Amino acid sequence: MRGREMEKLKRTDRLVVLSALLTKNPNVLFSLTDLAALTGAAKSTVSEDLTIIKEVLSGFSLGELCTVSGAAGGVLYRPKEDADGIKAFLHELSEKLSDPERIIPGGFIYMIDVIFDPQITSRIGEIFYTKFQHTDPDYIVTMETKGIPIAMMTARSFNIPLVIIRDSGRVTEGSSVNINYLSGSTRRIQTMSLSRRALSANSKVLIIDDFMKGGGTAQGMLNLMQEFNAEVVGTGVMIATRDPKEKLIKDYTALLELVFIDESKKNVVIRPFEAKK
Amino acid sequence: MRGREMEKLKRTDRLVVLSALLTKNPNVLFSLTDLAALTGAAKSTVSEDLTIIKEVLSGFSLGELCTVSGAAGGVLYRPKEDADGIKAFLHELSEKLSDPERIIPGGFIYMIDVIFDPQITSRIGEIFYTKFQHTDPDYIVTMETKGIPIAMMTARSFNIPLVIIRDSGRVTEGSSVNINYLSGSTRRIQTMSLSRRALSANSKVLIIDDFMKGGGTAQGMLNLMQEFNAEVVGTGVMIATRDPKEKLIKDYTALLELVFIDESKKNVVIRPFEAKK
Numbered sequence: 001m002r003g004r005e006m007e008k009l010k011r012t013d014r015l016v017v018l019s020a021l022l023t024k025n026p027n028v029l030f031s032l033t034d035l036a037a038l039t040g041a042a043k044s045t046v047s048e049d050l051t052i053i054k055e056v057l058s059g060f061s062l063g064e065l066c067t068v069s070g071a072a073g074g075v076l077y078r079p080k081e082d083a084d085g086i087k088a089f090l091h092e093l094s095e096k097l098s099d100p101e102r103i104i105p106g107g108f109i110y111m112i113d114v115i116f117d118p119q120i121t122s123r124i125g126e127i128f129y130t131k132f133q134h135t136d137p138d139y140i141v142t143m144e145t146k147g148i149p150i151a152m153m154t155a156r157s158f159n160i161p162l163v164i165i166r167d168s169g170r171v172t173e174g175s176s177v178n179i180n181y182l183s184g185s186t187r188r189i190q191t192m193s194l195s196r197r198a199l200s201a202n203s204k205v206l207i208i209d210d211f212m213k214g215g216g217t218a219q220g221m222l223n224l225m226q227e228f229n230a231e232v233v234g235t236g237v238m239i240a241t242r243d244p245k246e247k248l249i250k251d252y253t254a255l256l257e258l259v260f261i262d263e264s265k266k267n268v269v270i271r272p273f274e275a276k277k
Numbered sequence: 278m279r280g281r282e283m284e285k286l287k288r289t290d291r292l293v294v295l296s297a298l299l300t301k302n303p304n305v306l307f308s309l310t311d312l313a314a315l316t317g318a319a320k321s322t323v324s325e326d327l328t329i330i331k332e333v334l335s336g337f338s339l340g341e342l343c344t345v346s347g348a349a350g351g352v353l354y355r356p357k358e359d360a361d362g363i364k365a366f367l368h369e370l371s372e373k374l375s376d377p378e379r380i381i382p383g384g385f386i387y388m389i390d391v392i393f394d395p396q397i398t399s400r401i402g403e404i405f406y407t408k409f410q411h412t413d414p415d416y417i418v419t420m421e422t423k424g425i426p427i428a429m430m431t432a433r434s435f436n437i438p439l440v441i442i443r444d445s446g447r448v449t450e451g452s453s454v455n456i457n458y459l460s461g462s463t464r465r466i467q468t469m470s471l472s473r474r475a476l477s478a479n480s481k482v483l484i485i486d487d488f489m490k491g492g493g494t495a496q497g498m499l500n501l502m503q504e505f506n507a508e509v510v511g512t513g514v515m516i517a518t519r520d521p522k523e524k525l526i527k528d529y530t531a532l533l534e535l536v537f538i539d540e541s542k543k544n545v546v547i548r549p550f551e552a553k554k
Contacts, residue, residue, distance in 0.1 A: 015289055016333040019296035024339075024356075028396065038337075056293040060315075062301075079301075108449040110474060116441065118433040119305065146449075148425045149439060156395035162426060164393065172385040172423075197387060 014039045014049050022053070022065065022077040026129075027159035031074040050075055061085055063126075078133070079126045079157050086127050090255055090272040093120070097239075097256070100266040107263050109270075115210050115238065116149050124255070125153025128208060128236045131253055135233035137206035139163045139199060141225070143192060143217060147210040150238060154208050163205070165221060166193045173197075177227050181220030192220050194228070203230045212237040212254065215247035222249065240273065291316045291326050299330070299342065299354040303406075304436035308351040327352055338362055340403075355410070356403045356434050363404050367532055367549040370397070374516075374533070377543040384540050386547075392487050392515065393426050401532070402430025405485060405513045408530055412510035414483035416440045416476060418502070420469060420494060424487040427515060431485050440482070442498060443470045450474075454504050458497030469497050471505070480507045489514040489531065492524030499526065517550065 017039060022030065036043045054065035057077075064078040081089075093114070102110045114120055128150075140158065142151035143165040155162040166173075173195035183190050199205070207221050218235055225232050240247070240254035254273040261268045294316060299307065313320045331342035334354075341355040358366075370391070379387045391397055405427075417435065419428035420442040432439040443450075450472035460467050476482070484498050495512055502509050517524070517531035531550040538545045 012289065012292055012329055013333050013336075015292050016296045016330050017337050017339065019293045020300040020334060020337075020339050023297040023301045025396070025399075052289055053293050056290045057297060059290075060294050060297075062294065062297050104449065104451040106449075108451075110449075110451055110472075112441070112450060112472065112475065113438060116429075116432075116439040118429070118436055118439070119302070121429070122302075122433065144422045145425070145441060145443065148422070149429045152393075152395070152398070152426045152429050153433075155393075156399065156430075159395055161390060162393040162395070164389070164422060166422065172381065172383075172387075173389060174381040174385075174387055195387075195389065198389065 010041070011049065014041060014046070015052065018046070018049055019053050019057075022075065023057075023063065023079075025077065025159075026063075026079040026157050027076055029068060029072075029074045029076045035075070078129075080130045080133070081123070081126050086130070087272065089123055089127070094256055094270045094272055097270045098268055100268060103261065103263055103266060103268055105263070107261055109258070109261065109268060111210075111239075112146065115146060121149045121153040122156075124150045124238060125155075125157045127255065128154040128206075129157035132206050132234045132236060133158075135206060136204065137233050138203040139205045139230075141165065141205045141207050141221060142209055143167070143221060147208060147238075150210060151208040154206075154236075158206075163194070163198050165224065167191065168193055170195075177224065179220060179224050179227065181216060181223065183214075183216045190220075192217075192224055194224060199228045199230055201229055203228070204233045205230045206233055207235040208237075209235075210238045212240045212247065212252065214244055215249045215252075218252065219248040239270065287318070288326065291318060291323070292329065295323070295326055296330050296334075299352065300334075300340065300356075302354065302436075303340075303356045303434050304353055306345060306349075306351045306353045312352070356406055357410070358400075358403050358407045363407070364549065366400055366404070371533055371547045371549055374547045375545055377545060380538065380540055380543060380545055382540070384538055386535070386538065386545060388487075388516075389423065392423060398426045398430040399433075401427045401515060402432075402434045404532065405431040405483075406434035409483050409511045409513060410435075412483060413481065414510050415480040416482045416507075418442065418482045418484050418498065419486055420444070420498060424485060424515075427487060428485040431483070431513075435483075440471070440475050442501065444468065445470055447472075454501065456497060456501050456504065458493060458500065460491075460493045467497075469494075469501055471501060476505045476507055478506055480505070481510045482507045483510055484512040485514075486512075487515045489517045489524065489529065491521055492526045492529075495529065496525040516547065 032043045036046050061082040063080050067075050140151050140155040141163045175196050176193045178193045180189050235252040237254050239256045241258045257273040259269040309320045313323050338359040340357050417428050417432040418440045452473050453470045455470045457466050512529040514531050516533045518535045534550040536546040
């Protein structure tokens with residue numbers, strides 16, 4: 001009896017440590033050998049534990065465990081969100097942002113409290129991961145400043161490096177590639193700059209940003225990526241405005257849509273984005 | 278026998294879902310009532326599960342479970358790192374950064390690949406949490422741009438909002454408070470700016486940044502915080518230079534020290550920071 005209790009204790013211990021380690025480290029590959037050594041169990045036993053964890057996480061919509069076979073194989077945790085969870089979260093976020101108190105002179109919306117909140121940015125990172133996982137990027141690319149927190153959290157979900165395009169070359173990052181672009185919102189020529197070392201040749205990049213109006217910044221990032229021979233596999237923005245309907249780039253995924261803002265009437269409407277035909 | 282197996286299955290299920298949910302959401306308070314509803318178990322049963330999880334996480338140095346009593350009580354996960362783990366990580370990070378190939382003309386070090394890497398920034402966030410947990414801040418404050426990823430991850434570990442000081446007022450954030458400061462490294466007067474709405478009155482803030490040389494930027498942030506009647510409860514930087522020995526601010530915590538950099542001899546030495554007497 002004592003022995004069986006000990007055995008039960010070990011399995012419960014292993015389930016706790018494996019669940020915590022895997023879900024704390026999204027898309028980090030752990031080899032079965034290392035996990036067996038860590039928990040003091042046979043690889044076959046750890047495999048059984050992982051089967052239990054996989055089923056439970058999936059049943060509670062907490063993400064996926066994925067087994068990678070082969071010599072460099074192991075197991076990793078994919079922080080995928082399910083469709084219902086995404087829908088409910090984006091609905092809640094829309095309500096939060098559609099608050100007249102957020103309107104700022106000039107027709108802007110104050111939202112840094114939302115896009116710098118760690119729980120919200122973590123969820124957004126997982127949602128972008130879910131939507132773009134199939135594109136298999138090597139880097140997440142954003143432009144400073146406000147998009148950095150959600151881009152960082154997206155990079156965390158993918159477990160790939162973040163690359164930040166600057167609005168001017170910085171001496172502390174060495175030689176850089178600079179391009180000029182026309183910002184859709186300010187209608188002014190601006191510069192964006194990226195260190196030559198920031199991207200490996202022939203990389204696949206996913207662009208993530210907080211806001212898109214005309215698409216000028218996104219178009220500029222696309223052009224800059226061409227200078228690095230990088231392939232843009234997707235563009236994700238948290239909020240896109242309904243107007244102008246024609247953006248400078250066609251292929252993007254928005255989570256929310258800014259439908260309407262009227263400064264004088266103190267009225268703003270933000271909704272979950274629905275893709276048009 | 279079947280019944281007992283079912284029961285065992287339920288406990289293992291609960292351990293997996295509770296471990297994952299808690300460790301995925303650092304410092305998010307979950308009520309016992311909600312966890313009981315989620316897992317379909319009695320509160321007393323969930324309490325037993327939490328005791329097991331707490332012991333295992335602690336035994337594997339994976340952080341702490343903390344029970345908060347009272348009406349608004351529950352349980353939360355604290356992502357604390359142990360001293361040995363911190364020491365080993367900072368040693369490894371020092372080695373990685375002490376690479377002559379990182380020297381950039383002007384005597385700077387290329388480190389954005391390191392400070393924008395999600396696994397490294399996650400660890401740094403947990404280390405700053407461990408070092409500053411007792412200061413109980415309401416906000417993490419940083420200045421754009423390069424410190425944002427580590428500041429965001431620190432904010433995530435604390436589960437408190439991030440606040441980003443800008444290098445100029447932005448029209449999309451409403452009215453702002455601006456101050457001038459003397460940057461220690463460039464010896465030039467520069468401006469820092471923060472939206473009036475960014476901080477509640479009488480807040481406690483923890484300043485996090487990637488690099489400190491003379492301390493001019495940190496001093497500027499301190500002054501700006503005074504304008505908001507905010508109390509700076511601590512300042513944490515990833516790397517501080519050994520020279521100048523006298524910084525503009527005295528009270529800071531550095532993780533690493535840039536001991537020496539010689540551009541002509543291609544030599545750079547970075548070490549884990551050791552507090553002096």
